[in-house]
Amino acid sequence: MQPSPSMTPERLTALSAADRLRLVDVWEAAVRATHHFLGEEDIQFFKPRVREVYLDAVKLVCLRAADGQILGFIGTAEGKIEMLFVDPAHHGQGIGRALLKHVLGEGGITAVDVNEQNPGAVGFYQRMGFTVEGRSERDGQGKPFPLLHLRIANFSS
Numbered sequence: 001m002q003p004s005p006s007m008t009p010e011r012l013t014a015l016s017a018a019d020r021l022r023l024v025d026v027w028e029a030a031v032r033a034t035h036h037f038l039g040e041e042d043i044q045f046f047k048p049r050v051r052e053v054y055l056d057a058v059k060l061v062c063l064r065a066a067d068g069q070i071l072g073f074i075g076t077a078e079g080k081i082e083m084l085f086v087d088p089a090h091h092g093q094g095i096g097r098a099l100l101k102h103v104l105g106e107g108g109i110t111a112v113d114v115n116e117q118n119p120g121a122v123g124f125y126q127r128m129g130f131t132v133e134g135r136s137e138r139d140g141q142g143k144p145f146p147l148l149h150l151r152i153a154n155f156s157s
Contacts, residue, residue, distance in 0.1 A: 009102040012060040022070045024051045033088035037117040074099040081112040116146040
């Protein structure tokens with residue numbers, strides 16, 4: 001399904017139980033489709049943290065299908081994109097781009113950390129104007145998943 005121009009990003013201020021479950025489902029499906037460097041143990045380590053901690057630590061914006069189902073979401077905090085996940089059944093349909101443009105258009109977002117081992121995400125952010133400004137050997141949890149630190153200087157939609 002192609003997102004229609006009438007679909008607009010929606011800020012999620014209070015997560016309903018159904019929305020929280022759907023966000024975790026989108027996260028897990030997207031991670032399984034794109035984070036091939038993670039093992040099952042890693043996914044199970046992160047899943048409860050996404051559900052119980054990470055979703056509440058960011059400002060969330062989602063994009064829904066006409067039937068109300070969340071297709072993708074982005075979370076930001078303190079000038080940084082902390083998460084961007086799209087249901088893999090809808091990859092390549094402009095959902096991630098629409099979400100990213102929305103938060104960049106609101107202003108104040110200038111950075112994102114991306115798993116170096118996720119070349120699709122690295123390429124996506126670079127196509128959107130981000131450049132690599134640094135690298136860390138480990139992720140925020142101290143796990144051996146190198147991160148690239150990206151920054152965008154100017155955004156114009």
